[in-house]
Structures are given as structure tokens and as C-alpha cells.
Amino acid sequence: MGWRIPSEDDIIATISVAELQAYRQSANWEQDPVDILCKRAAALVRDALRTNGNVTMSPNEYEIPEGCISAAMDYVCFDVVKRNGGSATKERKEAREKAELFFERIARGEYTPVGWMESEAQITGGAGAEVVVASRHRITPAKVEGL
Numbered sequence: 001m002g003w004r005i006p007s008e009d010d011i012i013a014t015i016s017v018a019e020l021q022a023y024r025q026s027a028n029w030e031q032d033p034v035d036i037l038c039k040r041a042a043a044l045v046r047d048a049l050r051t052n053g054n055v056t057m058s059p060n061e062y063e064i065p066e067g068c069i070s071a072a073m074d075y076v077c078f079d080v081v082k083r084n085g086g087s088a089t090k091e092r093k094e095a096r097e098k099a100e101l102f103f104e105r106i107a108r109g110e111y112t113p114v115g116w117m118e119s120e121a122q123i124t125g126g127a128g129a130e131v132v133v134a135s136r137h138r139i140t141p142a143k144v145e146g147l
Contacts, residue, residue, distance in 0.1 A: 003063040006038040012071040023080045041072035051107035056115030065113040071099040088094050
């Protein structure tokens with residue numbers, strides 16, 4: 001997994017083409033609305049990554065980790081449905097909430113996506129436990145006699 005710019009295909013993987021077309025036609029846009037959605041999604045993710053503080057950022061302001069794209073699309077999908085005047089289904093509301101929680105976890109440092117140009121095989125934060133090399137004797141002949 002690397003970093004890339006979210007695309008229209010990513011949005012279509014989350015919502016229908018008909019919903020996206022309705023969104024495009026919902027206003028007299030000066031700029032492509034799909035491009036706006038992708039940039040907004042990237043900005044949201046990159047803010048969480050910067051807050052995390054442990055992620056090497058891409059110099060391209062619209063690139064985000066591949067592993068964050070699905071949650072970003074779940075987040076913007078809700079905006080598309082809201083703009084189209086439809087009511088969001090329970091599933092879409094839950095997907096938006098899960099996406100928000102995912103980005104909060106990133107921001108708090110509970111989850112750190114792979115940084116830009118970093119290998120997935122790279123050493124991460126390390127082990128959660130350390131093996132004790134030597135310790136004092138906890139069972140001695142004197143303590144075992146009374147058992």
C-alpha cells in the first residue's frame with residue numbers, strides 16, 4: 001500500500017453512479033464537484049495524520065494512504081446523499097460514524113497508517129512487551145517445603 005490521490009472511481013465504489021450524477025447536477029459548479037469531494041476527503045485525512053504526529057506526509061497535498069481511502073469515501077458519501085436531498089440510510093450513517101471514529105483514532109495516535117515512501121515491512125513502534133532476561137528466584141527450597 002502506498003499513498004495516492006482519491007479518485008472518482010473511489011467515490012463510485014461507495015455510492016452509485018446515479019447518485020454521483022445527481023450531485024454533479026445539483027448546482028452550477030465552477031469546478032468539478034468530484035474533484036472538490038476528493039480534495040475535501042484528502043484534507044480531512046491529512047489533518048488527522050498531522051495531528052497524529054508520527055506519519056511522514058506526502059508533499060502532494062492531495063495524497064493520502066491507501067488504507068484511509070475507503071473511510072474517507074464513507075465520510076464524503078454522506079455529504080453527497082445530504083446534498084441530493086435524500087435521506088441517508090442507517091448503513092450510510094453508521095459508515096460515516098465509523099469513518100469519523102477511524103480518523104479520531106488516527107489523530108489520537110491509536111492507529112498510525114504507513115507514512116509516505118515508507119515500507120510496510122519497516123520496523124514500527126516495537127513490541128508491546130519485553131522479555132525478561134534475568135530475574136530473582138521466586139521459588140526456593142524454603143518456600144516449597146510448606147506446600
